[in-house]
Amino acid sequence: MSARRRSGARDRVFLLYAVSWVAALLAVRDPDGRAAGLVNLAYFGAGAVTIVTLRRAARGAADRAEARGWSLLAVSHALLWLNGLVWTYWQPLTGAALGVVANRVWENAYVPFGIAGFLAFPSHRDFRWRDARALVDVALLGVGLSALWWHFALVPYADARMYWDVAGAVGNYAMALAGGITVVRGAGRELRLSVGLVLAAHLAYVLTEYFWLQTADTYQAGHLIDAFWFGCWMLRWLGARVAVEPRRTPGMPGARPIGGYRGTITPALFVAGAYGLLLIALALDRSRNPLDVGIAVIVMTALLLTRQHLTFRDNAGIAEQAARQAAVFRSLVASAADLVLLVDPAMRIAYASPSVARLAGEVEGTPLLDLLHPDDRAGAQEWLVERSSSFGLRAYRCRVRTADGGWRDLELRSQDRTGDAAVEGYVLNGRDVTQELALERRLGHARKLAMLSEMAGRIAHAFNNALAAVQARAEVLARDLPAGSAAQEDARAIGAAAERGAGITRQLLGFSGRHVIQPEALRPLQVVEALRPTLTRVLGPARTLAVAAADAEATCLVDRAQFEQVLVNLVTNARDAMPEGGILTVHVSREPAPEGGPPMVRVAVRDTGVGMPEEVRARVFEPFFTTKAPGSGTGLGLAMVASIIRRAGGDVSVESAPGAGTTVALRLPAVERRVTPPPMRAYDQPEPAPGTRRRILLVDDDEMVRRASARMLARAGYAVLEAEDGAQALTLAGNAGEPVDLLLTDLMMPGLSGRDVIARFRVLRPGVPVVCVTGYASQREEEASIDLHVNAIVGKPFTAQTLLRAIESAFTPEAGDRAG
Template sequence: MADASFLAGGDEMGALMRAHDWASHPLGKPELWPQALRTAIRLMLNSRHQMGMFWGSEAIWFYNDAYAQTLTVERHPCSLGLPGRQVWPEIWADIGGQVRQVMAGGSATWHENQHLVLQRNGRDEDTYWTYSYSPIDDESAPGGVGGVLVVCTETTEQVLVSRRAVEERQRLAELFEQAPSFMALLRGPQHIFELTNPSYVRLIGERNVLGRSVAEALPDAAAQGFVDLLDTVYDSGEPYVAMATPFAMQPAPGAPISQRYLDFVYQPIRNALGEVTGIFVEGTDVTERALAENALRSSEARLRALNADLELQVARRMHGRARTWQLSTDLMGVLNAEGIFEQSNPAWQSVLGWPEETIARTPFFDFLHPDDLARNRLAFARAIELGEPALCFENRYRHADGGYRWLSWVAIPEDDRIYCSARDITADKEAAESLARTEAALRQSQKMEAVGKLTGGLAHDFNNLLGGIMGAMEAARAKLDQGRIEDVPRYLALSETAVRRAASLTQRLLAFSRQQTLDPRSTDVNRLVAGMEELIRRTIGPAIQLEVVGADGLWPSLVDPPQLESALLNLCINARDAMPDGGCLTIETANRSLDESAATACELDAGQYVSLSVTDNGSGMTPEIIARAFDPFFTTKAIGQGTGLGLSMVYGFARQSGGQVRIHSEPGIGSTLCIYLPRHHEAAVDPETTQPARLAEAAPQSDTVLVVEDEPSIRELVCEVLADAGYTVLQAGDGSAGLRILQTGTTIDLLITDVGLPGAMNGRQMADTARSTRPQLKILFMTGYAENSIVGNGNLEPDMHVLTKPFSLDALRRRIRDILPG
């Protein structure tokens, strides 16, 4: 027999493979594995490349340490040895066909920057991968291929970086698009065109210039000496300004040469080290002006007229600019390196109430809202030191009346100044806040509609149950009137059944609302599942295969065991109903350590949790159904086949226990419902040692019991049971009356009290007050609905006990005998 030495090495994954329970796995012991599998695993384990492997007809999954670094807690280390469909359910539709193609004898596959949506840390995440699938030859396998070797590299970051670069270039191009003057951005000593705006394209004609040098793309410009000018600017680092420079250009092949006159500037671009890396070209076509000036030189009279006209145009332009500065409703200003607006227009006073002299002597930081200071200081420093502009930059400026206005800024640095304009967007912000309030009101309306549906469903079910109780009691009374007492027990049994169903419905509602009274104990969930396995098998029937996978070394959890059993049974019943033609149901436990990101995705605190999951391969759920699955009274079953409270009860119980429930499902594939419960650091309690001994018969008692209950019928029944058992009984109808009795010198061995009492003192407050003078007093709380904090959040003091309403009188007798054994 071969040995398992091929599993040597491999660091963490090698150790995990050697420790794995392969004897109970379909592959069997490693010593019996095919040689091809053994060789491939040894190659994979000792490689530093990211490698994985699918083996056999079930595509059993293996991977090495390098691959494990890309996995999150959902798949590492729990996915080792699982079928590929179960490891990668969300992308199996993408990769499953590729695996099957190679397994069927097809050639190896190669995929570059393949987009895959993976479940990571509890949420969908867009990822990109470059990988290959290669066949692993095995003569003993059908078709000669035993498995598929996966060699991969995650390229998500490279793809996203590339996209961001494209988006940044697009943003800059859009800015260029809006400029009225022609612009171009040249990079490197060869003056490669990186960006041009539409005005530049109109100047040179429809030419393909991007990515090409000026000399190559515009040979006619090179011939006229423009490339030499660019070289001089690039080498010297000094800008070049030209006025009315002639430029001859043929816009298109075969078209006549166009003579233009240009005003332009070549501005060198420097990096953080001061090195020239490119040239920014900006200018204006002034052909009409230049031609007019040339024509004027031929005629003194025309020149004088044109000069006068030009002076008039200049005056008008200057007047127009001045009027724009004066009348603009936008704030305008020139900011110096000390953070003071050297120039400001009148809008500062009309919008913010500050006169020009105040603006000119006050650093703009003094006008900012305190919450915006740090962000503005950083933006100002980047603008002054790096020349970085600020577009659509929002902040709050103080008004002269003491209030604040929201402003949206455009700030362009040039030399040692920043040229700024700002628009008052306070009204826009207030409109957005108003819209948010309207949306909140709509959500409240939707909540009220949900409450209406909840109460309607509750009334429907309770009316049915009350109808059964009333009918059975009337029938019993009729039989008694007729003297036919032999039929009475049957009607009483019907009434009792309806009462229990009503109690179950109430318990489910309390579980959903997270208001049920829990009795949490340190619990071994593996032991709990094992104890329910036979019941679950009988419940789901022989057509469904049940598999239980209990994690080794499972942590204890602080939970109410009967409630967890009920939740697990609910999940199994739902899974059974999703597989009407049979299938496979898997119950699995695991230890989960959730970091901040994974915990946030699950709406939990970061920490350690025990997970209990139920997986089926049934019909699955659509996203729409998943979104409503935990709603009370929502069900996809036919009328009469479900109340719609099962999953809502599981959800409420898990949240009240400090945990969560999560659904992963795909229509036609199946579903996994996973309960997360917080880890408890005390050892689990053996349920066999905590069950109280049943006393066959009640013995005469001499103890004194005080009963405090505001419902007369319940108080009368409890007192009657106690009196029949031989106890001395005292009673009160509210907390104040009960406390007066407790403050007397009367001997009281047990206090039985409702939690929700009328008046200023509830049952817990009365008990705590009584304990201050009677520290040894034993207390039994009766509760049907109460904030869990009132009875201690499952952390009752010694000799305090809870009995949940409704309860049978026999249960009351047993509980009292357990507390007062004799």
């Protein structure tokens, strides 16, 4: 059996014992005193249990001061208990009566220990003697005790000339006053309650002595007055029992009440009891001087009124302090960026912080679910009830309607305060995560692009090598075949097909951002007009293409093949958005320079189609996002458009609404004039001037590309040294007997990469120009090439003219200076 259960069993046995004794006393007592033995036995048992319980309270005390108080009270009541035993059994055992003086000296020995015990208890941390409320409470107790002792102890004993009893009454008065002070200043509700019960027992003991004095001539052992004495021990036991197992009031550790010391109701209750006893004494004509009673009543009433005034004054101060704290709280909430909502159990908003009002307008009294996006309402109520029991668990993200009718993304956390009488609802804390989610989407977009970039680069590199060999061989073959022959036409057709394939790989690399861009100054209006037949075929029937320009001469710098691909993608999307037909307008204009930037050329592609809602418009640039039926779209079209335009230094935006069509606006940096490429020698006249034959070190791991490039260079009059890898190239470069006028190298090669070859070549042949050829130019390789002062980069596949132009530009003095 647990200690708590054993303690409860002892309590029930003791209470049963007490009730049984009182019942037996009423049943068997008679005028001859036959109940005396029963009374003596009961007195011994009740006192012994009380003293033991007081000792238990001392052992279980919260601190040393409380333990000292209960220990002294145990000693005090042990002396009182022993005095009762001596008084009861002295005459039966000795045959002689105990003298009055000896009895009173022995009896009053318990008083000093009782006073010391009461005053030893710890004080409340906010109690101060200079506090007017504390002084008035103590004065109320003192005046009430004085009135009671005067009428029920001092005056009766003085009238009976029982002067030793008068001295004992004074001691009892001091002990009662000490107990009252402890009740007023006691540290904790449980301590004040337990000490108050012991004090009540002491007061009942004094009143019992008064009633004994009134019935002294007729008293016999077993009188009903003995039941009062027994009841005093029961009250003492109950006070100690409360101290042994106090009922702790839950609260926040270290919390201090507003206003400091608040006092207790004990003084007022005591004064009410004193009023009652004094009135009873007057009614029974037990008061020798009614004037004394009147004076006591007047003084206690004045003290009560004073206490009431102090309470009102302090309450006003507390209200003012609470108002200041509320004002500080409102100011903090008003300036907080986070959202605070109080939602009642009926899911209506009972309170909304100013930040909520700034976001969504006045929403108090509105059902919470009415503010949420229809797609987010289903799980909101379930989440609120399930997750609110423990603050800080998984947040709930939802969209909330703003005051202007838009939507913002919020992250909410909740706490269930329905059991709090001051709140009675759910407290929601939220923050606006719209920008955060947009960044997350952009990060996801970037990750998808990185994945596609790697995949596209690897594929394009393999295709570009193959296409470079096909295109170069077809071009050389076409030059060697008779002019106008069918074989020459076939060779040129093969070259054209390879060029179209190269365009596809350029588009793929343009999307991934790894294409070797070949920008040129072009007029968007001319490009659109040149593509008009193709765009018209893409649009199909029942759809009309309109082209307009506010500035026909507007020129921008962009890769032509990529820009054409952008136009084709936009027209394809517009066609799908106009299933019933419509008008597609392409408008070119020039915008003034924004602050700190160049002027822009704006190309707007506007359709009269079905349009799109906001949630779709916000995602149109995400890779793989599409609203088309499976098999009808890849979700890469607009993502490719955005990638191409941004890499060219521009930006793209989309405006659309359901039923109002869609406008895609491209903005590209404008240039003031066309850039004319430098003239070059015609490929049909490859013979160099005498004495100008130059030697080129050609490095490429793909044999087909290397052989085709070597034939192009040889036909242009250059001497070619071929190397199949980087190691062989460095061996040739290190041979002082082999003159090298230019290094032409692939960037992506197994073993030594093109970058490594270039770095070591600069050491072996300083000042010699370098041209790079690649089918997959990563950002790292481009940056590395710039760091190594590469003179030119040629993208695979390439034509003879493109390659020769890059080589001739590398031989110019400016290029030579840059290379060195």
